[in-house]
Amino acid sequence: MSIKPSGAAEVLHTVDCPPPPTVKDGDYLPKRATYKTKKFVKYSCSDGFTLYGRKRLRCKGNGQWPATPVCVENLCPAPPTFTGGTFSPVSASYSPGTIISFLCNPGFHLVGPAGSTCQDNLSWTEIPCCVETECGDPPTIADGTFLLTPSPPYTPNDIIFYICPDPTTHRLEGPVVMTCQEDGTWSANPLCVLIECGDPPTVADGTFTPSPPYTRNEMVTYTCSSTHTLEGPATITCQDDGTWTANPVCVLIVCGPPPSIPLGTFSSIQDSYSPLDSVTYECCNGITITGAPTTNICGIDGTWTLTGASLPSCTPTVCPPPPSVVQGVIPSSDQKLTYSINEVISYECNFGTKSGNSATNTSGADGLWTNTFPDVCLEM
Known part of the structure; x- marks a missing residue:
């Protein structure tokens, strides 16, 4: 058994480290087959990911590496509470570049952009809001008014009624009711139109006076040419609905057969005679005609100029x-x-x-x- 000299320093034995663990969506540098004790490696993450843990790891003397960091994807949180509407798509988190769309509930309208984007700094671009929709004051119409039911402010599906205050001079054209619509506009409004008649009907061989315009209760009068007579009312009236009462007609003036005279005849013989046509009387059997002129003329009023005692006679x-x-x-x-x-x-x-x-x-x-x-x- 060997005995160490007294006072001699203790010699430590170290072990090289193998390559450190890989990190998903990340990497480390430098790359070696083995790492000497106290040598460092530095971790980094791919774009769009953030490193959580220690960036630098040092090889321990026992050949082990400390705890490895992780790369976590950069995500935007869910957008703030969106009152009065909905957004899509709905998720717990969103990748940068993701766009969400906003839609307001009925009775609300969007103020701001229709969409918001998750940015690289993991914040959202402008978030819109849904505001309760209101219609402004209903449009005014000339010579008309509306009934305030209900009173303002006006919200979608509120309705108002229009009237023409003087129905004897104006009539309502268009819808009686206007509705506050979902987009904050009013439906089409009516008009109060002056009651007028168009030109009176033309009558063949006749004329009328006066000239337009023709308002309610106004009258025109017809006259016929000298060869025609009026049948029907000479005057027609513009009515409340803008139409005329029945018009007359001008009828050609004719005379019937002329009066006969005893012991005489006339020529020419026709079924009817126009104004200014004439007939000539003569007596039968050589009898001499005496008295008035022997020519009878159809007058412009449809009667003969000679009648009764004014006719000639055959004596x-x-x-x-x-x-x-x-x-x-x-x-x-x-x-x-x-x-x-x-x-x-x-x-x-x-x-x-x-x-x-x-x-x-x-x-x-x-x-x-x-x-x-x-x-x-x-x-x-």
């Missing part, structure tokens, strides 16, 4: 030869071309005169014989 001065008789003759002494008014002739019967009959005939004042078809002679 006979002679009669034509009398009618012949069966089984009899007119004596040669009574035979002539014309006969005076009230002249009497006698028939000569071959077999005698019928009982109760006179064998005479008389020319009348109307130029006709009193017995038109004499049947006075006996027959065998």
